[in-house]
Amino acid sequence: MTIVVTLAITLQRNLFAVVVMSGIYSFLMATALVVLDAVDVAMTEAAVGAGVSTVLLLGAIHLTQGNETRPLRKPLLPLVVALGVGAALIYGTLGLPAFSDPQAPIHVHVAPHYIEQAMAETGVPNVVTAVLASYRGYDTLGETIVVFTAGIGVIALLRRRRRRE
Amino acid sequence: MTVGSHYGYWAMMTLMIIGLYILIARGNLIKKLVGLSIFQTSVYLLYIAPGKLIGGTAPIIAEKFGIYSNPLPHVLILTAIVVGVATIALGLALVVRIYEAYGSIEEDEIIEKDSGLER
Amino acid sequence: MRSHLILRVVAKLLIPFMLLFALYVQFHGDFGPGGGFQAGVIFAAAIILYGLIYGLPAARLMVPDLVVESMIAGGVLLYAGVGLAGIALGGNFLDYSVLAADPVQGQHRGILLVEFGVLITVAGVMLKIFYVFAGRGKGIDET
Numbered sequence: 538m539t540i541v542v543t544l545a546i547t548l549q550r551n552l553f554a555v556v557v558m559s560g561i562y563s564f565l566m567a568t569a570l571v572v573l574d575a576v577d578v579a580m581t582e583a584a585v586g587a588g589v590s591t592v593l594l595l596g597a598i599h600l601t602q603g604n605e606t607r608p609l610r611k612p613l614l615p616l617v618v619a620l621g622v623g624a625a626l627i628y629g630t631l632g633l634p635a636f637s638d639p640q641a642p643i644h645v646h647v648a649p650h651y652i653e654q655a656m657a658e659t660g661v662p663n664v665v666t667a668v669l670a671s672y673r674g675y676d677t678l679g680e681t682i683v684v685f686t687a688g689i690g691v692i693a694l695l696r697r698r699r700r701r702e
Numbered sequence: 703m704t705v706g707s708h709y710g711y712w713a714m715m716t717l718m719i720i721g722l723y724i725l726i727a728r729g730n731l732i733k734k735l736v737g738l739s740i741f742q743t744s745v746y747l748l749y750i751a752p753g754k755l756i757g758g759t760a761p762i763i764a765e766k767f768g769i770y771s772n773p774l775p776h777v778l779i780l781t782a783i784v785v786g787v788a789t790i791a792l793g794l795a796l797v798v799r800i801y802e803a804y805g806s807i808e809e810d811e812i813i814e815k816d817s818g819l820e821r
Numbered sequence: 822m823r824s825h826l827i828l829r830v831v832a833k834l835l836i837p838f839m840l841l842f843a844l845y846v847q848f849h850g851d852f853g854p855g856g857g858f859q860a861g862v863i864f865a866a867a868i869i870l871y872g873l874i875y876g877l878p879a880a881r882l883m884v885p886d887l888v889v890e891s892m893i894a895g896g897v898l899l900y901a902g903v904g905l906a907g908i909a910l911g912g913n914f915l916d917y918s919v920l921a922a923d924p925v926q927g928q929h930r931g932i933l934l935v936e937f938g939v940l941i942t943v944a945g946v947m948l949k950i951f952y953v954f955a956g957r958g959k960g961i962d963e964t
Contacts, residue, residue, distance in 0.1 A: 540713070543720045543740055552732055559736050566743050574771040575750045576760045576854040578779050580846075582746070584862040585787045589947050590739065592869060596954035597732060597794040601801040615727035623719035630711040633752070644755070648772045656763050659928040661851045664761040664773040665780070669856065670932040673777060674915045677935070678900055680781045681942050685897050687788030688946035694795040695953045762853060784858055784943070791950050798957070 539565045556594045563587040577665045710751055717744035729809040731797045735790055742786045749775045749782075832874040839867035847940050851929075857936040861943030869951050877955050889949050896942025903934050 542562045549555050563586030570579035655667040669677055721744055724737025753772035761773035797807060804812050847860035872880030904915040912919035917931025 540716055540720070543717060543724075546733075546736060546740070547720060547724050547728075552730070555733060555736055559739065562740065563743070566747070569747060570750060573747075573750050573754045574758060574760045575753075575776050575779070576762075577856065577859075578746070578750060578776050578783070580854050580859045581780055581783050581862075582743070584859050584866070585783055586739070586743065588866050589862055589869075590787055590790055592951060593791055593794055593954065594732065594736070596951070597797055600798045600954065600957060601732070601807050612727040615723060618726065619719050619723040622722060623715055626715045626718065627712060630708050630715070633708065633711065644772060648774050651773060652761065652763070652770050658925070659932065660925040661929070661932060662763045663851055663853065663855075664763060664770070665776045665854075666850050666856050666932065666936070668773055668777045669780060670935050671917060671928055674904075674935065676777075676781060677939065678904065678915070680784055681897055681900055681939055683785050684788050684943055684946050685893060687792050688893050688949055690792050691795045691950050691953055694792075694799055695957055760854070780856075780858065788946075794954075795950075798954075 539569070552598050553595075556591060556598065559594070560587045560591045563590070577663075711748070714744050714748045714751070718748075731800065731807045731809065732794075735793050735797070738793075739786065739790055742782070746779045746782060749779055828874055832870055836867050836871055839863060839870070843867065847936065848933075850936060851932070857939030858943055860936075861940045862947060864940070864944040865947035865951070868948055872951065872955065877952070881952070884948065886952065889945050889952065892941050892945030893949060896938040896940070896945065899938035899941065900935055903931060903938070907931075 539562060542558055542565065546555055546558050546562070549558065563582060566586065567579045567583035570576075570582060651668055651672065652664055655664045656662060659667045659671050661667040661671075718741060721737050721739075721741030725734055725741060728734060728737065753775040755769055755771055758769035758771045759767045761770045761776065763770070800812065801807050804815050806812060806815075843860045843864040846855040846863060847857065850856035850860070868880060868884055871883065903917075903920075907916040907919060908914055910919045915931075917928045918924035919927060920930050921927035
């Protein structure tokens with residue numbers, strides 16, 4: 538399961554194995570997303586997480602030192618912090634509505650309007666595409682600009698070749 | 703409030719804790735970035751899980767189906783995934799530059815070298 | 822030698838189908854899962870596969886740097902241009918209903934153009950990041 542894979546990523550030293558296991562983790566996440574009926578998101582997560590992200594990590598490993606991390610002194614404080622955050626989060630989930638409850642607040646406000654009106658107003662059966670491109674088009678414009686900025690940032694950081702003396 | 707059906711959320715919390723632990727406890731910069739991506743992916747699951755209706759289907763309108771899962775979280779998470787990969791790409795570019803400037807990607811060695819250079 | 826031959830043949834068989842699949846995902850994003858982001862990433866992955874198997878100079882010859890950089894900027898310009906066309910034709914910013922005589926047809930046209938802009942930008946950025954990462958390694962080897 539995914540928890541086993543992430544524990545293996547934590548304990549593994551060889552960076553190449555870490556990258557391969559993160560690809561496995563992305564594929565498992567995509568499967569979980571399909572089970573949750575999020576088909577668009579699953580396709581994006583599989584393409585981006587297990588495709589492009591793995592290629593970029595491998596490129597970075599090739600450009601920096603290959604292989605190993607170092608053994609660490611006992612990380613007690615981060616462990617306590619992580620477990621504390623987890624306990625607070627689990628305490629928070631006790632206030633959530635039951636899983637898959639049709640009367641939960643997120644199902645009664647805007648979502649029924651989108652599902653019922655998307656076909657009539659835009660003529661596009663895929664409600665996610667209709668919402669993404671038409672009802673919430675501003676957000677998609679902002680996201681495209683974020684991707685553009687990331688591209689420019691990488692170009693600015695890494696454009697010139699290293700000049701060795 | 704039935705708590706018994708929340709075990710799915712607890713599994714996601716476990717993934718989030720592991721991702722957070724990798725991010726703050728390991729010293730290697732590339733491993734920190736992998737931990738960040740694990741953390742982000744568990745948050746995606748956390749957002750999409752409440753939108754699912756048991757017995758519903760994917761939000762693509764067809765004549766045979768009556769109940770659809772909520773499409774709003776899908777839209778937000780689609781944006782979040784692409785922004786996440788942009789973050790990872792930029793972070794990896796920074797790691798490559800740090801390696802060329804300091805000669806190592808371990809956090810302890812970089813801090814030592816930095817304080818050594820300041821003196 | 823033999824394993825390189827297998828990789829080359831399989832890549833030659835797969836890359837046209839990957840490009841076709843990217844276009845399919847893009848244009849069927851209205852009727853099934855898909856849309857601009859997925860299609861852009863699949864398109865970039867096809868060209869990255871070509872670059873991995875046949876070497877970076879061959880990929881640079883096929884999709885030159887100038888084309889990639891204009892793709893990055895062109896997608897954002899296309900998206901913003903559709904928004905401004907909405908203003909020019911009398912509606913609000915990013916209002917698609919005024920783009921054609923029938924509002925539903927206008928929505929269709931607007932969504933198609935916008936998704937195409939997203940495809941171009943995402944494919945360009947992923948490809949350019951790959952070029953930059955791989956090109957840097959080459960610099961180390963040549964000195």
